[in-house]
Amino acid sequence: MKRWVYAVLSWLGGHVGIWVVAMFAWIVSTGYFLLLPRRLATSRRFYRALFPQHSGWAWLKLAWAQYHGFAALFAERLRLAYTPERLSCTMEGLEHIEAAAASGRGAILLMSHVGNWEIGARLLGEREFRLMLFMGEKQAEQIERLQKEDLRMGGVRVVSLEAGQEATIQGIEGLRFLRDGGLLSLAGDRVWSDEQPVIPVRMLGRRVGLPKAPHALALLSGAPIITFFVVRTGRCSYHFRAFAAATVKAAHRRDRDAALAASASRYVQHLETVLRRHPTQWYHFEPFWE
16 A cells, blocks of 8 residues: 555544445455455455365455455554554463563564554563564565654664575674574564575464474574564454473584474474464465475
8 A cells, every 4th residue: 555545544443433444344354355366365365274174265264354454454453543542461471571571681572463462562562571573575565665654653672684685694693683682573474585585384284384483593592582463453453472482402403403393393382272262353465485
């Protein structure tokens, strides 16, 4: 979406009502659902893997809810900005992040395209954690840039990575930040470029390549990995869940690949657990399986 379109919708949301934005988002998501069969096939393929016992009609209904749930997040972003409604969020496992921050050795926070990662980053920033967020850069996506600017204003350090930069910048800047006791957040479920190193694992019985950087940084730095999710539970209402911290260790160089694969598989277990409870909040619309 272009910046000027977002500006118009923001004005309408503030002067006419959020319902206008919600209706626009619903119409656009319906158009994507009906007019982009290849993208819809990606969603149906995912739901077939997640719920193989269901029918094709059930997978289609899940995809419909997925598309319109994503549209609802767009409207809600403006609702939180322009209306007096306050964000309500329950917390589970925050003590794992607090303990990692207090230890002084830092931690890697693995986020996912489930629920609302922006809300999660805001919540952590409000608690004054020293947080750095690594994100891939989409050159054509202007709204994503606005999200990053808002997070920076909220005290979150956001580093945008273009294709080919991932390994170098994450390795150097990420290690430095971790060793200084900071919390480093990276996406665990999306590879942004063909040059980005991956770890082959099994998810829902299928082979997938997940980003290697978070697990390699944990191995090199000694900082633990904490997987967290922020799922929507209602209007302006969310649930934040962080899993227990886990370290990545290898006694010998020959054991490193196995340690990285075990760490990525542990993340997949967490991801599958949350997806089975909140299947329509999987907002990963790109082809996922190898």
